[in-house]
Amino acid sequence: MATQPHTTSGAHPASGPRTAFISPYEHPVPAGAEGWQSMYPYHVLFQPERRERDESRFWFCDSQHWPTVLKPFETVGPELAAKCLGQFNTRHFLVPPANGMDCRIHQGYVYLSPIVVPQDEVPARVPEFLRRAGHYFQHWDELVDNWKGKVLDTIRELEALRFTELPEVQPYEEIERGLGLDATDALLGGYDRLLALCHRAWQYHFEFLNLGYAAYLDLFQACRQWFPNIPDQAVATMVQGVDMELFRPDDELKRLAKLAVELGLEHRLTGSGPGPGPAPERDTLAAVAREPRGREWLDAWEAVQDPWFNFTSGNGFYAGDRYWRDDPALPLGYVRDYVLRLRRGENVDRRVTELVAERDRVSGEYAALLDPDRRGDFEAKLRLARQVYPYVENHNFYIEHWSMGVFWRKVRDLSSLLHRAGFWPGETGMLYLTRDEARGALFDFASGWARGSAPVGPDHWPPEVDRRRRIVRALAAQPPEPALNRPPAAVTEPFSIMLWGITSERVASWLAGLAATGDLSGLAASPGLADGPARIVRSADELDLVQDGEILVSPVTAPSWAPVFGRVRATVTDIGGVMSHAAIVCREYSLPAVTGTGTASTRIRTGQRIRVDGTAGTVTLLD
Structure with a gap:
């Protein structure tokens, strides 16, 4: 990411558009959080003696991976992620334009700043990278x-x-x-x-x-x-529709739901039909076992757990994430949802055939625009990307x-x-x-x-x-600043753009959004148009609140939220690029999505009607 040395207080004129985010050195501490710095290792903090150096750089909040406040031991995640990302870019492969990411924890949230390779050093790295x-x-x-x-x-x-x-x-x-x-x-x-x-x-x-x-x-x-x-x-469409193991846990739940319907067990999993009313989750499996063909379903349930229940409703970066293997209520709840959808005659499977057809159509049409000598290069790059x-x-x-x-x-x-x-x-x-x-x-x-x-x-x-x-x-009572200090004149670092959606336009919209009250814009992450009531979800613990027909609005979604996508009409996130997990998963599930809005989860309220245009990258407030 291109930056120019400067210092910034984060202040801005009383009139006119805001040009900088607040400095971490001038950011007020939430009441009750005084002394928060003592909880974290010194090397992940903004240190007073490094103020001029740290204020000269632009830092963005990595709410894509760490959307909530970190407990001290949980800093092992961002520390190791920053170290290991850096080693492969810098020491293993010599990625020409980018080294690693510097990482700081500010008021409990993770902030990153890319380390860009000086332009005059890039050519020397290219042969060794290749x-x-x-x-x-x-x-x-x-x-x-x-x-x-x-x-x-x-x-x-x-x-x-x-x-x-x-x-x-x-x-x-x-x-x-x-x-x-x-x-x-x-x-x-x-x-x-x-x-x-x-x-x-x-x-x-x-x-x-x-x-x-x-x-x-x-x-x-x-x-x-x-x-x-x-x-x-x-371009993203050209690589969609591939088989991924990340989707296997969700696919196995769908298979279990179909098997339950086939064996006539759906009333035991949904608490409907003949027999006693809904059993507590801990009794559901026992109720299934009493059915004539219940053992057949339970055998399938047990067989799938290793390894596919080593899956969390979160993202794996927090110690309190709930895992399917430890909490059967989670996968049973998702199976119940799929059974109910099957009984309504819905198709619960990903539309892989349609995705592949669209992928081949788009890539074929663009290939046809190229001269024959260029077409070979295009097809080779496309094969490798896929x-x-x-x-x-x-x-x-x-x-x-x-x-x-x-x-x-x-x-x-x-x-x-x-x-x-x-x-x-x-x-x-x-x-x-x-x-x-x-x-x-x-x-x-x-x-x-x-x-x-x-x-x-x-x-x-x-x-x-x-x-x-x-x-x-x-600290958790106050949402994080989307970024710190003055942004660069132009965002050029490719991984920041592709993974986090940190573009010049997005940063400008974040600055405008700090005081804005109108519609939002973001990245066109997954095509389609949908409107409905919003549901703000800040963590996986709130997924049970999501109702059919709502639009999911969150700082970021996790791939493991896929079973919930059948209930919602669209997704909106605060952060994420076109290759973020949220964008990829929404495309594979044919769900309209806008990512990288910066402030959607704080500016939109649950129940507010919104329209999501995943093709244009806009979110319209209808109320």
């Missing part, structure tokens, strides 16, 4: 198969970690063997291994990801050159959902262990410590056990954890 990236592109399928094996090995290692109570004394058999180690060796080593495996998973996350985006970007830029007036959405495109979404299931789901489960196990030792009130108190503080608390616990004396933590941490809980609640 050599390194070219190897991956030429061996894509076999390398992705190898990648999957590496990720599954990492998940197995995570699953094998155990955090259990320490024994009163070491077993005599260990004395006989001369082991010379105690139980805290495995406890402390297990914590270190937990973090190391999480780091490994995040490295695998980015091994292919930016190459996948780069192949699409190459097609996109070539199309812009060959067809100057081509809409962004037309080949790598599935990874852009599939990695999400294996890393964000499955790997991180196991990681957070182990974190909660360890937090519960120290809770039982009196280190904090509540089983999840460790989330209010940074990972380095947690390592210190764990050593305090281990050392007290080894010495036979009381650890210090039960006296030190409970009041501090309570203080941090109050601060997190206070």
Whole structure:
């Protein structure tokens, strides 16, 4: 992203359009959140001694991945994401225009600023990028198969970690063997291994990801050159309709719903028809089991859980995300919705045939406009983009959902262990410590056990954890600023444009939107036109409130919200580019969508009637 050195206070003239967002150094702290900086590692904070440097750069809020306030331990996500994204751009593949992203946490929210390669250094990186990236592109399928094996090995290692109570004394058999180690060796080593495996998973996350985006970007830029007036959405259409593993959890729920109808079990899953009324979720499976063909359905239900229920209703970046494998009420609720839709005669499947037909029509029409000597280049770029495109979404299931789901489960196990030792009130108190503080608390616990004396933590941490809980609640009461400081004259960094939707036009609309009350504009993410009452959803916990025929408005959606898309008419998000998860999933589910509006979730209220034009990228307020 092109920037020019300057300092900004974030202030703007009393009259005239606003030209800058507020500076993080002048941003008022919400009441009750004083001292919030003490919760987070120093290297993710805006430091006073770096003010001139940090104010000279434009930072945007990554509400696409971290839409709510982070607890201290949860900073492991943005920290590792920024580190691992950077290593593949900068050290592995030498992506010509872009290095990594600098990451800051401000008032609990994540802000990013791209690190652009100086223009005069770009040409020298091109040959090495082509050599390194070219190897991956030429061996894509076999390398992705190898990648999957590496990720599954990492998940197995995570699953094998155990955090259990320490024994009163070491077993005599260990004395006989001369082991010379105690139980805290495995406890402390297990914590270190937990973090190391999480780091490994995040490295695998980015091994292919930016190459996948780069192949699409190459097609996109070539199309812009060959067809100057081509809409962004037309290029996106050329790669849609592919088979993705990320959609398998939702597809399996649809299959279970169809099987329930076929076996005559729908009344047990919907609480209708003959027999007792709706059973509590915990009794639903037992009710199914009592049916003559219930065992057949339950066998299918159990078979699908590994691996497809390693799926969260959130995005996997928060410790409190609810996972299908841990909370059967989530997938059962989605199956119930699909059964009801099937009984109404609706088609619940993705319209893959239509998507593919439209994909081939659009790409064929544009190919026909090219001279024969250019057509070969177009088709080669299109083949590569389609080949790598599935990874852009599939990695999400294996890393964000499955790997991180196991990681957070182990974190909660360890937090519960120290809770039982009196280190904090509540089983999840460790989330209010940074990972380095947690390592210190764990050593305090281990050392007290080894010495036979009381650890210090039960006296030190409970009041501090309570203080941090109050601060997190206070921070969460105020929505984040969409960006900080003065934006650049022109946004040029390609990944920011494609993934987050950070364009010059969008930033200008955000600035205007800070004081605006009228209609909104964003990116045309998925075509179609729909109007209806809005439903504001700020987290996955609010998805149960979504009603049939509403328009989903959220800071960002997660791929795992797909089962809800059958209830809504359209989607609107605050952030996201044409290749964001929200945009991709909405296109694959044929749902009109406008992304990157900046402020839709704060300016629109639940129940307000709106019109979404996913082809033009506009949101009209009808009330």
